[in-house]
Amino acid sequence: MDASPDFNAKILLSANGIDKSLASRHILQGIDLTIEEGQIVTLIGPNGAGKTTLVRVLLGLLKPDAGSVYLRPDLRIGYMPQRLFVESTLPITVQRFLRLAEPNSTKSINDALAQLDISELAQQQLNGISGGELQRVLLARALLRNPHLLILDEPAQGVDIAGQAELYELISKIRHDKHCSVLMISHDLHLVMSSTDEVVCLNHHVCCHGKPDQVSADPAFVELFGAKVSTNLAVYTHHHNHEHDIAGDVKATDQ
Numbered sequence: 001m002d003a004s005p006d007f008n009a010k011i012l013l014s015a016n017g018i019d020k021s022l023a024s025r026h027i028l029q030g031i032d033l034t035i036e037e038g039q040i041v042t043l044i045g046p047n048g049a050g051k052t053t054l055v056r057v058l059l060g061l062l063k064p065d066a067g068s069v070y071l072r073p074d075l076r077i078g079y080m081p082q083r084l085f086v087e088s089t090l091p092i093t094v095q096r097f098l099r100l101a102e103p104n105s106t107k108s109i110n111d112a113l114a115q116l117d118i119s120e121l122a123q124q125q126l127n128g129i130s131g132g133e134l135q136r137v138l139l140a141r142a143l144l145r146n147p148h149l150l151i152l153d154e155p156a157q158g159v160d161i162a163g164q165a166e167l168y169e170l171i172s173k174i175r176h177d178k179h180c181s182v183l184m185i186s187h188d189l190h191l192v193m194s195s196t197d198e199v200v201c202l203n204h205h206v207c208c209h210g211k212p213d214q215v216s217a218d219p220a221f222v223e224l225f226g227a228k229v230s231t232n233l234a235v236y237t238h239h240h241n242h243e244h245d246i247a248g249d250v251k252a253t254d255q
Contacts, residue, residue: 010036012075012149012181017067018057027053029205035149040175040182045202051185052082054202055153078147080138082154086127094129094137095122102144112140116170131158135167153185
């Protein structure tokens with residue numbers, strides 16, 4: 001990670017010109033991304049667009065082929081992975097799982113469970129809870145670091161539509177209560193939180209970015225998500241001036 005004394009103090013993380021290839025495939029091409037204090041930034045794009053690869057580069061788990069990543073000194077990051085595999089025969093309770101991340105603080109664990117309204121799961125087996133409950137447990141684990149920045153990779157994966165809206169509201173509340181920033185990753189090109197400050201569309205490169213639109217008035221959208229959910233989700237309208245081929249690269253255009 002590169003230090004950059006020229007950045008202002010509000011910037012928590014900045015990526016500049018990130019390139020990354022995996023197995024001879026160009027996954028990331030010239031990615032720029034900045035996250036400031038208090039922001040919620042939603043990274044969207046189709047499956048295989050490079051979203052998780054970018055997160056791994058930001059976390060220092062992968063080294064970029066080109067470009068640099070700046071993290072503010074002493075930055076604490078809470079990371080919620082896209083999925084967690086737990087051996088079905090492994091006897092581990094939710095509380096014990098969280099204790100692996102925070103060994104010496106029962107109070108912090110209980111507080112995180114209470115904040116996410118899952119205190120009753122503490123003594124349940126991790127492999128016996130539902131997908132939506134597991135997502136909240138993983139979010140609780142990320143919160144145990146008391147992070148300045150939460151990075152959430154597909155936080156609503158495996159959660160039904162109503163549960164997604166509730167989870168998004170909870171994430172927004174956490175941002176407010178904890179005074180932290182959020183980088184949230186999704187593969188859904190249409191649904192993002194209305195409270196998102198910035199949307200970044202990634203398909204190997206940054207296709208477009210900006211603030212999300214207001215809730216769509218499309219009757220099909222309202223019918224699909226319902227009135228309550230539609231007030232908390234927004235449609236982000238894409239304005240691309242280019243097309244992609246099947247590999248996600250920008251098609252050449254005739255001059």
